[in-house]
Amino acid sequence: MATVSTLGFPRIGAKRELKRAVEAYWQGRDTAQALAETARDLRQRHWRLQREAGVAVPPSNDFSLYDQVLDAAFCVDAVPARYRALADADPLAGYFALARGHQRDGLDLHALEMTKWFDTNYHYLVPELQAGQTFALRDDKPVREYLEAKAGGIETRPVLIGPVTLLWLSKTVDGSDRFDLLDALLPVYVELLGRLAEAGAAWVQIDEPALVLDLDDRVRDAYRRAYAALAGAPRPKLLLATYFGALGDNLALAQSLPVDGLHVDLVRAPEQLDDVLASLPEGRVFSAGLIDGRNIWRTHPDTALVVAKYARDAIGDERLQLAPSCSLLHVPVDLLHEKALDDELRGWLSFAKQKVEELRLIADALADEKAAEAGLAEVRGQVDSRRRSARVNRPEVAARVAALDAGAARRPTPWSRRQALQQETLGLPVFPTTTIGSFPQTLDVREARARFKSGKLAEAEYDAFIAAQTEACVRAQEAIGLDVLVHGEFERNDMVEYFGEQLDGFAFTKNGWVQSYGSRCVKPPIVYGDVARPAPMTVRWSQYAQSLTPRPMKGMLTGPVTILQWSFVRDDQARAQTCRQIAFALRDEVTDLEAAGIRIIQIDEPALREGLPLRRADWQTYLDWAVESFRISASGVRDDTQIHTHMCYSEFNDIIEAVADMDADAISIETSRSRMELLDAFVKFKYPNGIGPGVYDIHSPRVPGEDEIAELLDKARAVIPAHQLWVNPDCGLKTRAWPETRAALKAMVSAARKLRAQAAPADAA
Ligand code: GLN
Ligand code: ZN
Numbered sequence: 001m002a003t004v005s006t007l008g009f010p011r012i013g014a015k016r017e018l019k020r021a022v023e024a025y026w027q028g029r030d031t032a033q034a035l036a037e038t039a040r041d042l043r044q045r046h047w048r049l050q051r052e053a054g055v056a057v058p059p060s061n062d063f064s065l066y067d068q069v070l071d072a073a074f075c076v077d078a079v080p081a082r083y084r085a086l087a088d089a090d091p092l093a094g095y096f097a098l099a100r101g102h103q104r105d106g107l108d109l110h111a112l113e114m115t116k117w118f119d120t121n122y123h124y125l126v127p128e129l130q131a132g133q134t135f136a137l138r139d140d141k142p143v144r145e146y147l148e149a150k151a152g153g154i155e156t157r158p159v160l161i162g163p164v165t166l167l168w169l170s171k172t173v174d175g176s177d178r179f180d181l182l183d184a185l186l187p188v189y190v191e192l193l194g195r196l197a198e199a200g201a202a203w204v205q206i207d208e209p210a211l212v213l214d215l216d217d218r219v220r221d222a223y224r225r226a227y228a229a230l231a232g233a234p235r236p237k238l239l240l241a242t243y244f245g246a247l248g249d250n251l252a253l254a255q256s257l258p259v260d261g262l263h264v265d266l267v268r269a270p271e272q273l274d275d276v277l278a279s280l281p282e283g284r285v286f287s288a289g290l291i292d293g294r295n296i297w298r299t300h301p302d303t304a305l306v307v308a309k310y311a312r313d314a315i316g317d318e319r320l321q322l323a324p325s326c327s328l329l330h331v332p333v334d335l336l337h338e339k340a341l342d343d344e345l346r347g348w349l350s351f352a353k354q355k356v357e358e359l360r361l362i363a364d365a366l367a368d369e370k371a372a373e374a375g376l377a378e379v380r381g382q383v384d385s386r387r388r389s390a391r392v393n394r395p396e397v398a399a400r401v402a403a404l405d406a407g408a409a410r411r412p413t414p415w416s417r418r419q420a421l422q423q424e425t426l427g428l429p430v431f432p433t434t435t436i437g438s439f440p441q442t443l444d445v446r447e448a449r450a451r452f453k454s455g456k457l458a459e460a461e462y463d464a465f466i467a468a469q470t471e472a473c474v475r476a477q478e479a480i481g482l483d484v485l486v487h488g489e490f491e492r493n494d495m496v497e498y499f500g501e502q503l504d505g506f507a508f509t510k511n512g513w514v515q516s517y518g519s520r521c522v523k524p525p526i527v528y529g530d531v532a533r534p535a536p537m538t539v540r541w542s543q544y545a546q547s548l549t550p551r552p553m554k555g556m557l558t559g560p561v562t563i564l565q566w567s568f569v570r571d572d573q574a575r576a577q578t579c580r581q582i583a584f585a586l587r588d589e590v591t592d593l594e595a596a597g598i599r600i601i602q603i604d605e606p607a608l609r610e611g612l613p614l615r616r617a618d619w620q621t622y623l624d625w626a627v628e629s630f631r632i633s634a635s636g637v638r639d640d641t642q643i644h645t646h647m648c649y650s651e652f653n654d655i656i657e658a659v660a661d662m663d664a665d666a667i668s669i670e671t672s673r674s675r676m677e678l679l680d681a682f683v684k685f686k687y688p689n690g691i692g693p694g695v696y697d698i699h700s701p702r703v704p705g706e707d708e709i710a711e712l713l714d715k716a717r718a719v720i721p722a723h724q725l726w727v728n729p730d731c732g733l734k735t736r737a738w739p740e741t742r743a744a745l746k747a748m749v750s751a752a753r754k755l756r757a758q759a760a761p762a763d764a765a
Contacts, residue, residue: 001317001367002308002312002317002320002321002322002363002366002367003057003320003363004054004055004056004323004356004359004360004363005055005056005057005058005059005157005287005321005322005323006050006055006058006323006324006327006328006355007059007062007159007207007241007243007263007289007293007323007324007326007327007328008059008062008159008326008328009050009058009062009327009329009352010046010328010329010331010332010333010352010514010515011043011046011062011064011329011515012333012513012514012515012521013042013333014332014333014334014337014511015337015511016513016521017038017041017042018038018039018042018065018519019519019520021035021038022065022066022518022519023519026096026100032092035065035092039063039065040148042063043060043063043145043148043149044149044152046058046063047060047149047152047154047156048154049353049356050356053356053357053360054356054357054360055356057156057157057203058149058154058156058157059156059157059158059205060142060145060148060156060157060159061141061142061158061159061160062327062329065095065096066095066096066099066125066518066519067099067125067517068124068159069117069125069126069127069161069169070095070098070112070124070125070127071141072127072161072166073125073127073166073170074087074095074098074139074141075137075138075139075140075141075142075188076135076136076138076166076185076188076189077135077136077137077138077139077188078127078128078129078170079094079098079138080098080128080173082109083097083098083102083109086107091139097109097111098111098112098125099111099112099518100518111125112125112127113125113126113128113171114517118209118244118614119244119610119611119612119613119614120244120330121330121514121516121522121524121610122329122330122514122515122516122517123516124169124517126169126170126171127166127169127170127171128170128171128172128173129167129171129172129178129181130172130173130174130176131172131174131176131180131181133181133184134184135181135187135188136188137188137191137192137195140192140195142158142192142196143158143195143199145158146199146200147199150199155202156201157201157202157203157204157205157239158196158201158204158205158236159204159205159206159241160189160192160204160206160207161206161207162207162208162210162240163182163189163226163230164182164208164210164219164222164223164226165208165209165211166185167179167181167182167185167222168210168219169210179219179222182222182225182226183225186225186226186229186230189229190229190232190233190235193230193233193234193235196235196236197234197235197236201236202236202237203237203238203260204235204236204238205238205239205241206238206240206241206259207241207243208240208241208242208254209241209242209243209244209326211223211240211242211247211250211254212242212243212244212245212246212250212265212269212614212615213245213614213615214615214616215250220250220253223253223257224253224256227257227258227259230258231258237260237285238259238260238261239259239261239262239263239285239287240254240259240261240262240263241263241287242254242264242265243263243264243265243268243289243293243325243326243327244265244268244614245265245268245269245614245615246264246265246268246269246271246272247269247272247276248272248615251272251275251276251279255279255281259284260284260285261284261285261286261287261321262276262280262284262285262287263287263289263321263323264276264286264288264289265289266289266290266307266325267290267291267292267293267294267325268325273288273307273310277311277315280315283319284319285319285320286311286315286319286321287321287322287323288307288320288321288322289323289324289326290304290307290308290322290323290324290325290359290362291304291323291324291325291350291355291358291359292324292325292571293324293325293326293327293328293329293330293331293355294325295331295569295571296331296332296350296351296512296526296568297348297349297350297386297570297571297572298347298348298349298354298358298379298382298383299358299383300380300383301358301361301362301365301376301380301383302376302380304358304362305365305366305369305376308320308322308362308363308366309366312366317366322362322363322366323359324355324359328355329514329515331352331355331514332351332352332509332511332512332514333351333353333511334351334352334353334354335350335351335353335354336353337510337511338510338511338512339510340510341507341509344385344389344391345391347382347385347386348382348383348385348386348528349526351512358379361375361376361379386528389529391528391529392528392529392530392570392572393530394505394529394530396532397531397532397581397584398530400584401577401580401581401584404580404632408635409628409631409632409635410631410635410663411634411635411637411639411643411663412639413639415663415665415688415689417639418639418640418642418665419665419690421639422639422640422641422642422665424640425599425640426600426642428484428552429483430722430723430725430759431713431722431725431727431752431755431756431759432483432726432727432752433482433484433726433727433728433748433749433752434482434483434484434485434554434692434726434727434728435477435486435728435729435732435745436486436602436604436646436648436668436728436729436730436732436733437486437488437556437602437646437732438488438492438732438734439473439486439489439490439733439734439741440733440735440736440737440741441489441490441735442737442738445469445490448462449462449493466490466491466541467544469488469490470487470488470490470541470544470545470548471548473486473488473490474487474488474545474549474553475548477745478549478551480742480745480746481746481749482551482749483551484552484554484600485545485549485551485552485554486545486553486554486556487541487544487553488545489556489732491541495558495604496524496525496558496562496563496566496567497525498537498558499537499557499558500525500563502533502534502535503531503533503534503537503582503585504529504530504531504533504534505527505528505529505530505532505581506525506527506528506531506567507525507526507528508523508525508526509523509526511523512526522566524566524567524568525567525568526567527564527567527568527569527570527578529570530581531578531581531584531585532581533589536589537589538555538556538557538589538593539589539596539598542555542593542596542598543596543597543598546596546597546598552599552600553598553600554598554600554601554644555590555593555598555600555601555602556601556604557586557589557590557602557603557633558603558604559586559605559608559633559645560579560580560582560583560586560629560630560632560633561579561607561608561611561626561629561630562604562605562606562607562608564578564582564607564611565607565611566607576625576629579625579626579629580628580632582629583629583630583632583633584633586632587632587633587634587635587636588636590603590633590634590636590637591636591637594636594637594638594641598641599641599642600642601634601637601641601642602643602645603630603633603634603643603644603664604645604646604647605630605645605646605647606647606648608626608630608647608655608659609647609649609651609652609655611626612654619655623655623658626658627661627662630662630664631662634662634663634664642666643664643666644665644666644667644668645664645666645667645668646667646668646669646731647659647667647669647670648669648694648730648731652669652678653678653681656681656687657685659687660685660687660688660689663689664689664690665689665690666690666691666726667689667691667692668691668692668693668694668726668728669691669692669694670694670730670731671693671694671712671716671730672694672695672696672697672704672712672729675715676693676712676716678693679693679715679716679718679719679720682720683719687720687724689724690724690725690726691720691724691725691726692725692727692728693712693716694728694729695709695712695713695728695729695730695748695751696708696709696729696744696747696748697729697730698729698730698731698732698733698735698736699730699735701737701740702740703743703747704748705747706747706750706751706754707751709747709748709751710751710755713725713727713751713752717755727748727751727752727755728748729744729745729748
């Protein structure tokens with residue numbers, strides 16, 4: 001019989017129990033002991049839940065107090081020197097110091113860098129390595145958790161991050177090649193696998209998602225050497241797990257490695273099935289990733305069953321495992337907690353627990369289709385109702401997108417001419433100053449919103465409160481002397497949710513939490529249907545704010561790519577299509593803002609870069625539709641209406657031409673943390689429009705000095721012509737407090753004024 005397995009289960013808990021426990025420990029409200037107990041309870045609960053739902057051997061060591069990559073680094077003693085004394089004295093404190101930094105008792109340790117786990121919205125900690133370092137088995141967590149489950153009568157399959165993927169995810173701090181460390185690292189894996197075998201583990205899942213990336217020969221060679229070394233010693237059987245894409249040109253390499261099983265992602269890359277089956281070595285187990293581990297839709301049982309049967313006919317029952325495409329870390333725990341969703345919509349969804357049940361049903365049907373028919377029919381009915389639903393399909397939306405003429409999604413007049421026309425109405429000085437949108441979301445703002453949402457504050461009172469905040473913010477900006485103002489975004493909780501709540505085709509969960517990093521969780525909106533905008537979303541507050549001041553007030557919108565990236569999106573149409581629909585809804589908002597007298601409109605796209613596909617060969621297609629979507633939203637305006645955009649990351653050298661192709665009149669970007677290193681890109685590539693490299697880092701309460709800002713502006717001026725240069729912070733100010741915000745912006749305004757005074761008259765023309 002084919003078995004059902006999972007590659008990992010969400011660890012945060014259906015009600016974010018782990019978040020609460022970890023934070024209570026950090027704040028000293030609870031002991032390490034209490035945290036350990038909550039963690040153990042969650043592990044036990046999730047093992048039992050998976051067993052009951054039909055997984056014979058659930059995974060272990062998929063649990064983590066913070067991050068699985070940090071766990072792996074800690075396990076092999078990849079602990080940089082600055083943390084060692086603390087980690088030796090108090091391992092738990094040392095572990096969290098790596099994750100979050102540590103400022104206490106005279107110590108000031110900064111945390112490891114954090115970055116995105118492949119193309120997901122999960123963030124991992126980047127292990128820091130250096131040439132010549134050693135490794136050792138510092139922590140036997142994988143063995144402990146295996147034995148913990150076993151003591152409770154549950155046989156598990158421990159999960160390890162494979163040695164090559166671990167190195168791939170790491171960075172060296174001395175510029176050396178991290179793959180040179182492979183030989184030093186491998187003995188620790190050999191020892192760990194030996195310990196797991198001794199403890200009784202029959203199988204280990206060894207995660208090597210790096211196998212779906214573009215790899216060079218050095219990394220391919222590392223794979224061969226690593227797995228040859230692991231094959232020589234006593235160890236459990238190895239299931240090599242790949243996910244997030246096709247093995248592609250690494251398929252032969254993966255099949256050549258001496259392992260006992262292979263997992264592939266058949267949701268992201270169903271097309272690889274035939275090649276994988278055909279090249280599967282004799283006797284090797286095949287784990288078919290049939291159900292989407294990254295999205296929340298119920299899979300059509302007939303589709304999954306066809307694939308499962310096909311695989312079974314090729315390799316037989318005994319070697320086949322049915323699994324989600326990847327770890328279920330990326331979906332919420334249990335749909336049962338979503339009582340507020342209507343039945344129809346709930347019938348379309350599947351969270352982690354339901355996904356296991358879906359796989360169970362497929363496995364049962366594979367064994368005896370007649371006996372499983374009633375179950376299949378029920379799910380079939382639900383999934384089919386989604387296909388037919390009038391809530392999902394709105395012909396007028398599809399028709400509008402279909403009617404799109406690519407040429408229409410461009411502003412007809414070139415930037416230089418537009419800039420002149422905009423200058424006539426705006427009359428801004430050279431080096432105009434502005435901010436990114438939000439101003440401090442102080443406790444009283446958050447409290448007022450919470451009271452309004454829970455019905456304790458009447459709408460009229462809440463509105464009056466927001467109006468007062470907005471007015472105070474406008475006055476503060478005038479006093480600081482900023483040139484282009486913003487309304488402050490006090491009415492917004494989150495830059496995607498605020499729009500999703502006002503658009504058709506979006507649904508929201510109560511407990512649909514997904515771990516973003518450490519104890520931070522997000523609740524992504526669900527885009528289930530064709531997107532439309534029933535009414536203006538932001539016009540009222542923008543118009544109100546503009547009525548308070550003669551200075552230009554920027555309208556503030558979240559862009560289509562960012563709304564798409566930070567939501568669970570439809571799997572029944574291409575992402576590009578959903579993105580275009582969102583873009584059209586925003587286009588209407590943009591033109592409504594213009595009609596309401598707003599002369600500058602900013603469309604934020606902080607998530608544009610993170611949408612880049614894992615393989616370079618797929619980049620251009622993505623960039624084409626992503627940039628086009630932005631232009632759809634931005635190009636409905638007159639020449640003299642100014643469009644801004646904002647992105648908050650500094651690595652965009654790779655995509656700078658696509659960014660220029662968005663053709664925003666001005667873009668604000670992050671640069672200050674890297675001391676304007678980003679500007680190197682502008683030496684080679686002449687960015688054509690207005691650009692505001694962030695002049696100070698808003699992630700820290702530190703107030704920058706005027707001279708320091710002036711110095712950064714000088715650097716910027718060296719590569720960006722004066723008439724293109726804007727002056728602004730790195731990102732929105734919502735996480736800051738007012739005193740430092742005022743002080744920092746004053747310094748920024750004076751630096752800009754100084755620069756203006758020095759500027760040659762020709763610059764000002
Ligand atoms: N306008 C948003 C703000 O200022 C932009 C946030 C972001 O870039 N993530 O908060
Ligand atoms: Zn930002």
